[in-house]
Amino acid sequence: MAEGSQGRRAGLAAVEAWIEREVQRLGAEPVALAQAQGRVVAADVVAPAPLPPVDRAALDGIALGAAATVGAGAYNPITLRLGTEAHVVAAGDALPAGTDAVATLDQAQRTGATCEIIEAVAPGSQVERAGAQLAAGALVVAAGRRLDAVGLGLLAAAGIAALAVVCRPRVRILLAGPPGTRDSDGPMLGALVARDGGTLEAIRMLGRDRAALARALVAPGADLVLVVGGTGPGADDGAAAALAQAGTLAIHGMALRPGDTAGLGRVDSVPVALLPGAPAACLWAYEMAAGRALRRLAGRPPGLPLPSRRAVTARKLVSAIGLVEICPVALRADGAVEPVAGFAEAGLAAALRADGIVIVPEGREGHAQGSEVVVYLLGS
Amino acid sequence: MAEGSQGRRAGLAAVEAWIEREVQRLGAEPVALAQAQGRVVAADVVAPAPLPPVDRAALDGIALGAAATVGAGAYNPITLRLGTEAHVVAAGDALPAGTDAVATLDQAQRTGATCEIIEAVAPGSQVERAGAQLAAGALVVAAGRRLDAVGLGLLAAAGIAALAVVCRPRVRILLAGPPGTRDSDGPMLGALVARDGGTLEAIRMLGRDRAALARALVAPGADLVLVVGGTGPGADDGAAAALAQAGTLAIHGMALRPGDTAGLGRVDSVPVALLPGAPAACLWAYEMAAGRALRRLAGRPPGLPLPSRRAVTARKLVSAIGLVEICPVALRADGAVEPVAGFAEAGLAAALRADGIVIVPEGREGHAQGSEVVVYLLGS
Numbered sequence: 076m077a078e079g080s081q082g083r084r085a086g087l088a089a090v091e092a093w094i095e096r097e098v099q100r101l102g103a104e105p106v107a108l109a110q111a112q113g114r115v116v117a118a119d120v121v122a123p124a125p126l127p128p129v130d131r132a133a134l135d136g137i138a139l140g141a142a143a144t145v146g147a148g149a150y151n152p153i154t155l156r157l158g159t160e161a162h163v164v165a166a167g168d169a170l171p172a173g174t175d176a177v178a179t180l181d182q183a184q185r186t187g188a189t190c191e192i193i194e195a196v197a198p199g200s201q202v203e204r205a206g207a208q209l210a211a212g213a214l215v216v217a218a219g220r221r222l223d224a225v226g227l228g229l230l231a232a233a234g235i236a237a238l239a240v241v242c243r244p245r246v247r248i249l250l251a252g253p254p255g256t257r258d259s260d261g262p263m264l265g266a267l268v269a270r271d272g273g274t275l276e277a278i279r280m281l282g283r284d285r286a287a288l289a290r291a292l293v294a295p296g297a298d299l300v301l302v303v304g305g306t307g308p309g310a311d312d313g314a315a316a317a318l319a320q321a322g323t324l325a326i327h328g329m330a331l332r333p334g335d336t337a338g339l340g341r342v343d344s345v346p347v348a349l350l351p352g353a354p355a356a357c358l359w360a361y362e363m364a365a366g367r368a369l370r371r372l373a374g375r376p377p378g379l380p381l382p383s384r385r386a387v388t389a390r391k392l393v394s395a396i397g398l399v400e401i402c403p404v405a406l407r408a409d410g411a412v413e414p415v416a417g418f419a420e421a422g423l424a425a426a427l428r429a430d431g432i433v434i435v436p437e438g439r440e441g442h443a444q445g446s447e448v449v450v451y452l453l454g455s
Numbered sequence: 456m457a458e459g460s461q462g463r464r465a466g467l468a469a470v471e472a473w474i475e476r477e478v479q480r481l482g483a484e485p486v487a488l489a490q491a492q493g494r495v496v497a498a499d500v501v502a503p504a505p506l507p508p509v510d511r512a513a514l515d516g517i518a519l520g521a522a523a524t525v526g527a528g529a530y531n532p533i534t535l536r537l538g539t540e541a542h543v544v545a546a547g548d549a550l551p552a553g554t555d556a557v558a559t560l561d562q563a564q565r566t567g568a569t570c571e572i573i574e575a576v577a578p579g580s581q582v583e584r585a586g587a588q589l590a591a592g593a594l595v596v597a598a599g600r601r602l603d604a605v606g607l608g609l610l611a612a613a614g615i616a617a618l619a620v621v622c623r624p625r626v627r628i629l630l631a632g633p634p635g636t637r638d639s640d641g642p643m644l645g646a647l648v649a650r651d652g653g654t655l656e657a658i659r660m661l662g663r664d665r666a667a668l669a670r671a672l673v674a675p676g677a678d679l680v681l682v683v684g685g686t687g688p689g690a691d692d693g694a695a696a697a698l699a700q701a702g703t704l705a706i707h708g709m710a711l712r713p714g715d716t717a718g719l720g721r722v723d724s725v726p727v728a729l730l731p732g733a734p735a736a737c738l739w740a741y742e743m744a745a746g747r748a749l750r751r752l753a754g755r756p757p758g759l760p761l762p763s764r765r766a767v768t769a770r771k772l773v774s775a776i777g778l779v780e781i782c783p784v785a786l787r788a789d790g791a792v793e794p795v796a797g798f799a800e801a802g803l804a805a806a807l808r809a810d811g812i813v814i815v816p817e818g819r820e821g822h823a824q825g826s827e828v829v830v831y832l833l834g835s
Binding site: 108109112126134135136163165166167168180185207208209215216220221222223224225226227228229230231232252253258259260261262263264265266267269270307308309310311312352353354358382384420421422423424426427453454 | 488489492506514515516543545546547548560565587588589595596600601602603604605606607608609610611612632633638639640641642643644645646647649650687688689690691692732733734738762764800801802803804806807833834
């Protein structure tokens with residue numbers, strides 16, 4: 076019997092524990108650096124050679140042997156022949172043989188085939204040593220890191236053209252709500268799946284066709300299945316029964332508002348999330364449960380991928396005890412937060428108007444005025 | 456004469472003021488909702504009709520006239536005929552004619568062709584009123600908002616299939632550094648351009664070919680040109696001169712470390728940014744100047760698009776007065792920050808190892824131990 080059925084809803088801690096136990100990171104695939112932005116590194120990447128590979132000039136100047144500049148000064152310039160004793164170099168050039176320092180253009184003056192050194196230069200000055208950035212064998216990027224511009228730049232600098240990344244989870248979305256209603260859940264979930272590193276394997280409008288739902292639950296090709304709608308107690312609500320028949324219904328009913336009719340289970344090795352059809356409930360059941368499973372498959376941190384900050388409540392945030400409640404809030408100019416009309420009344424419009432949300436845990440009846448809370452920021 | 460030339464570097468405030476004055480948001484183009492994720496809305500979108508369009512059931516239950524339930528109780532059930540006096544409805548169904556409330560399955564029991572109401576139901580109970588989410592003509596998403604899952608869901612719910620978004624800036628990257636060095640700037644900048652909403656118009660390795668650089672600066676088809684390398688004082692550094700000849704060199708030299716040889720200007724109406732070739736300098740000159748221009752073109756907030764938080768310095772952060780200095784820091788377990796080896800020594804590797812950066816303003820010689828600072832978080 077599924078946890079949460081029979082009227083008792085599963086706590087969010089049980090939901091998270093089920094996901095942690097049952098959902099694992101996917102395997103790896105090779106990818107070229109040019110296609111690697113945003114991907115999660117599957118295994119530590121180490122430098123095949125030192126970076127830089129040789130000593131090189133740190134800036135534009137004159138490479139020379141520092142010993143030849145001892146005693147140089149504005150009133151005692153030392154003249155060096157360019158091309159033999161000294162060499163014009165640009166930042167990044169390998170240090171020519173026989174040189175061990177770079178004089179800046181303030182320390183040296185070019186005059187045709189020679190240059191005058193007007194200040195003594197210390198050995199190693201303005202030289203970037205071989206291996207200063209990375210020794211051979213040093214860690215370039217660690218497994219689990221998402222590749223951003225800096226990671227891609229360093230990999231390119233280290234001469235790495237391809238690497239192993241975690242496969243992108245293939246997500247199947249099955250819309251099983253009443254036919255004819257406008258579908259806001261499809262576009263919304265498509266965007267959430269893309270944000271969390273998944274690819275859309277298929278999105279199918281099944282309406283109340285239970286046979287089609289049963290077939291779509293067991294078809295191969297997906298790493299995660301989201302069933303949307305049909306999760307409630309109504310006579311036409313067949314999502315939980317269909318999952319119980321096709322595989323395992325582990326959880327049906329979560330102590331979450333909005334989103335309390337959500338469920339979780341699996342068909343063979345593929346996790347299946349049941350999401351309410353009402354858009355705000357669908358959104359928060361995704362964020363708190365289905366998205367968590369997707370992020371784990373993708374090798375990302377499983378928590379809510381929204382920026383957060385601490386803030387003080389300007390007014391009491393009211394919530395029901397025994398449920399994790401998602402409270403939309405507005406950020407005031409002074410940095411405090413105050414509640415705005417809830418999802419129950421205004422659905423997605425409330426989520427769009429709110430600056431952020433506060434997650435009130437199960438054991439609390441809200442937060443008193445003046446409490447410090449964590450606000451997850453919505454929008455961009 | 457360009458500001459910042461002649462050895463005097465332009466302050467970051469002057470750089471930002473130039474960008475604000477000279478770089479404007481691009482025009483709009485229509486896009487289908489399915490392709491709109493991440494795009495910036497060009498003009499306010501209003502609801503063409505109320506959402507929901509009619510009164511509808513807020514949950515699964517029995518729709519009925521509330522007046523018929525007055526006096527109902529567990530010991531005084533009132534029987535209503537299904538299909539005429541009462542109707543089984545699913546959440547989201549339009550309220551049938553003659554009904555004004557929905558009894559929950561706790562308040563009503565179905566028995567074949569009838570149902571028994573065991574609790575009085577208030578008029579409007581569990582009914583989502585027409586227009587409760589959006590009145591006709593109400594704002595759905597405001598101009599300037601980036602479309603995320605919630606915005607896409609609400610637009611779909613409101614029946615909007617396409618909308619006007621800000622065009623994606625076309626960015627041309629011209630690599631004008633010494634030939635033969637490994638190109639880490641290209642992959643890094645490509646990823647930054649994608650992050651900031653641009654598309655890569657072209658990326659060209661020009662090396663020291665000044666004629667090719669001159670042609671590429673004036674070729675049509677780009678909304679922003681990034682010239683990488685050749686910005687320093689070296690004899691082969693021709694980027695600033697090429698820009699001055701092709702158009703206007705407004706700024707050359709910025710009070711920024713790393714990144715002090717960066718520049719800005721324009722060719723006709725197209726902004727051009729000059730970026731140092733050294734990877735860490737290239738990165739921060741992009742983030743503080745070129746990226747700011749790109750984000751303005753794209754209609755995004757021009758500031759650094761990195762999450763930030765306040766933290767206290769565990770040790771002194773040292774920086775030079777007269778320069779905005781980008782200091783890499785590590786976040787300790789207690790939430791305090793401490794400096795890590797700087798970009799000067801470890802280049803991009805320092806940016807990858809750091810948890811974040813602190814931007815020390817021009818007028819300060821760093822931050823004393825125990826100061827509160829803003830940390831911009833790197834990585835993901």
